[in-house]
Amino acid sequence: MTDRQMAQKQQAGEFAATLITDGMIVGLGTGSTVRFFIEALADRINSEGLDITGVTTSNKTSSLAKSWGIKLASVDEVSKIDLTIDGADEVDHQLNGIKGGGAALLFEKIVALNSAKNIWIIDESKYHDVIGQFPLPVEVVPYGSHQLLQRFLAADMQPTFRRTMTGERVTTDAGNYIIDLHLDRIAYPKSLAYFLEQTVGVVEHGLFLDTVDEVIIGGNQPTLISNTKPSC
Structure with a gap:
């Protein structure tokens, strides 16, 4: 992984943390980019006193969130998930995605399908014309x-x-x-x-189709791409 990719992951994760508001139930994805999001979210919780509940997509994410003092609940303990922030291994221009590089695809899909809104955070190397390069x-x-x-x-x-x-x-x-x-x-x-x-x-x-609402690509000024496909 290059320094540029790492910087973009951090930029995307930190930007996503600014989208969280007090009282939200937030789906917490899995992966290296989500780590930056969770750390930035924990900083906001501690500095601003936000009341946030996280719903995690893997045991690894649960351990990380607990280590940062984020309050957690299971997907079956909440009536809704307001917003899920997750990474993606590959995304195409139609916002079809491949996920599961962290072996958490099943729980990631369950949380995503129970979320009012889904945002993926990626570095630019993950954004391609056609998916499939990632296994x-x-x-x-x-x-x-x-x-x-x-x-x-x-x-x-x-x-x-x-x-x-x-x-x-x-x-x-x-x-x-x-x-x-x-x-x-x-x-x-x-x-x-x-x-x-x-x-x-x-x-x-690991095909996540018609799932994501927005994708954030890291950068000094992160790029936000919205899903404009009609719902059906």
Whole structure:
């Protein structure tokens, strides 16, 4: 990661923290850019006395938020989530996204779908004409996961189990495995999403379509891109 990317992550995260207002229930995403947001949000809570409740998308985010003294609740303990701030691994010009590089895609999607508004914070390297350069995460149940890998292999999706540094299969907070699909280019994301959703053993996939309302790209003056697609 370059110094420029790191600076843009911090700029995007800190700008997003300025959008939070007193009394909000805020979805807290997962990842390196969200870390900057959480730290900046904690500073505002402490300095301004904001009453904020966070709903987290991973155990890692929960630990980070608790370490900064942010009050937390589970998604099932709140009646609504006002705004979720999360990162993204890749975003196209139609604001389709790939998420799940932190293996939190299932919980991220649950929180996103229960949020009145979703904002993603990214550096400019994540913004592309077409998504697919970042491997697409697919969360699968362990039972039969090798058979799923073979099915994706037969479909020429270049699948690999995500593994830890010691070679073990990565396990999500829900106890599932991640299969990464190395596709290079996803020309028809909705068709691919439908295929994955119809595949038995797939718990969730990392295509986030028609989900985000705004994307913030870090910079000295962060760029805000709004989703102008008609709702249906």
